[in-house]
Amino acid sequence: MRAVVIESFGEPKDVLTTADQPLPEPAEGQVRIELILAPIHNHDLATVRGVYGYKPPLPAIPGTEAVGRIDALGPGVTGLTVGQRIAVSGAQQVWAEYFVAKAASVVPVPDAVPDETAAQLLAMPLSALMLLEDLDVAPGDWIAINAANGAVGRLVNVLARQRDINVLNLVRGPKSVEALRAAGFEPVIDTESEGWVEAAKAATSGAPIVRVVDQVAGKAGSAALDLLAAKGQFISFGALSGQPLTLNPGTLIFKEAVVKGFWGSTRGKEATPDELRRLIGELVTAAAKGVLRLDIEATYPLEQAADAAVATETPGRSSKIALAPKV
Numbered sequence: 099m100r101a102v103v104i105e106s107f108g109e110p111k112d113v114l115t116t117a118d119q120p121l122p123e124p125a126e127g128q129v130r131i132e133l134i135l136a137p138i139h140n141h142d143l144a145t146v147r148g149v150y151g152y153k154p155p156l157p158a159i160p161g162t163e164a165v166g167r168i169d170a171l172g173p174g175v176t177g178l179t180v181g182q183r184i185a186v187s188g189a190q191q192v193w194a195e196y197f198v199a200k201a202a203s204v205v206p207v208p209d210a211v212p213d214e215t216a217a218q219l220l221a222m223p224l225s226a227l228m229l230l231e232d233l234d235v236a237p238g239d240w241i242a243i244n245a246a247n248g249a250v251g252r253l254v255n256v257l258a259r260q261r262d263i264n265v266l267n268l269v270r271g272p273k274s275v276e277a278l279r280a281a282g283f284e285p286v287i288d289t290e291s292e293g294w295v296e297a298a299k300a301a302t303s304g305a306p307i308v309r310v311v312d313q314v315a316g317k318a319g320s321a322a323l324d325l326l327a328a329k330g331q332f333i334s335f336g337a338l339s340g341q342p343l344t345l346n347p348g349t350l351i352f353k354e355a356v357v358k359g360f361w362g363s364t365r366g367k368e369a370t371p372d373e374l375r376r377l378i379g380e381l382v383t384a385a386a387k388g389v390l391r392l393d394i395e396a397t398y399p400l401e402q403a404a405d406a407a408v409a410t411e412t413p414g415r416s417s418k419i420a421l422a423p424k425v
Contacts (some may be wrong), residue, residue, distance in 0.1 A: 099119055099120075099121050099194055100116055100118060100119075100194070100400055100401070101116065101118075101159045101193065101195065102114055102116055102144055102161070102194065102400050102403040103116065103119070103157050103158070104157060109147065110143050110404075111147045112392050114146065114242055114407055115403075121196055123172075123372065124170055124171065124172030125174075125198070125292075127172060127175060128172040128199065128200055129169075129172060129175060129178060130197070131164070131166040131167070132166050132167050132168075132169040133164055133194065133195055134167065134217070134422065135213050135420050136164040136165070136217060136420060136422070137221075137418040137419070138406055138407065138418065138420065139163065139222070139418075145160055148203070150239065151361070151363065154190065159191035159194050159197075160189075160193050161189075161190075161191065161193030161197075162189055163186065163188075163189070163192065163221045164185070164197075165213050165216035165217040165219075167184070168181060168184060169196060171418070172198075172201070172202070178201055178204065178206075179256075181208075182206055182275040183206070183396050184205060184207060184396060185204070185207050185219045185220055187219075187224070188203060188366065189203065189219075193421055194399060194400070204221065205219070205382065207382065208386050210385075210386040210387075211385045212402070213392055214394040214420075216385070217392075217394070219382070220266070220378070222249050222362075223257075223381050224362065224377060224378065224380045224381065225250070227380065228362060228366065229238075229254070229362070229365075230261065233331070234308045235308055237262035238262060238263075239309075240305050241258070241264070241265055241309040242267075242310045242325050243268065244268040244312055244313055244318055245313040245338055246286070246316050247274040247307075248338075250335065254311070255281075256384075256389070260389070265302070265306075266285055266287065266298060266302060266325070268289050268322060269289065270290050271290060274286075274288070285301035289321065292343065295321070298325055304397075306327030306328075306330070307325050308326075309326075309330060309331050309332075309333065310325055310331075310334065311335050312334050312335060312336075313336035313337075313338070314337070314339045315334070315339050315340075315343040316339035316417075317339075317340030317341070317344075318339060319343045319344075321352075323345055323346065323349055326353060326355055329354050329355070329356075330355055331358060332345075332356065332357045333358050333359070334358070335360050345357065351353070383393070392418070393417040394417060394419070395416060395417040397410075397422050398425065400421055400422075401419060
């Protein structure tokens with residue numbers, strides 16, 4: 099089979115190649131999956147660079163989430179059938195024509211869910227849903243999130259609406275403002291505009307912002323902290339800027355703010371089976387009804403993974419870049 103391979107850690111455009119690899123055989127409790135579509139996540143590229151929370155042994159096949167069809171069942175697998183379309187996240191070596199995953203981790207998806215949504219149904223949506231639950235906010239409360247035009251920001255908006263939670267969206271540049279407004283997400287504040295902090299506070303009509311979710315770090319994270327209400331929580335969810343998070347101690351002290359980190363991978367491992375079933379069931383239902391829709395901006399063949407990585411990190415995207423065996 100053909101697969102995307104890295105021989106060393108480094109810039110994705112330099113180290114992502116394709117090569118023939120042995121067809122994997124499913125072990126006890128595993129299934130082999132024929133890839134349909136796999137989104138490229140920021141954490142996938144961080145893994146390729148060798149700067150993520152875990153480093154695979156080299157050479158490695160990247161990729162962690164996909165929609166595909168079950169091609170073979172390993173020993174002891176029940177309740178699944180060959181040919182069944184499934185979504186899976188938290189897998190390994192996904193950017194290949196075939197890969198294996200734990201049978202317990204795959205989620206059958208109904209025909210009403212398009213491949214583009216199914217391919218992204220678990221990693222980011224589940225993290226966003228767990229994040230919302232962990233924020234512990236009430237209907238009518240206000241939260242703020244920066245990089246709101248990204249996948250997580252859009253998901254937080256969609257899922258928060260289902261809980262009557264208000265979201266203040268922080269983005270950079272007028273194009274991002276227009277894109278979010280076109281999607282029906284309001285209010286949206288351009289953090290590059292003059293007086294944006296005052297505009298952000300005015301957007302809530304004086305209601306306190308009880309949680310701030312920072313995906314950028316650097317100066318953007320520090321600026322977002324200024325919006326937080328007294329005794330609120332500042333949640334570090336990402337570092338898109340690649341810069342350290344530097345927070346004003348005076349702001350922290352006088353607001354008595356709480357700073358927390360959130361990593362969806364760890365949170366998912368801590369969740370009980372009943373909680374995961376409930377949350378995943380909510381996502382599948384929302385996707386089948388069309389409430390949750392996740393688009394793919396462009397799809398590249400496996401042989402063009404390096405180009406796809408560049409496209410993923412090119413500013414101005416409104417949705418994910420994906421890989422497929424053939425395009």
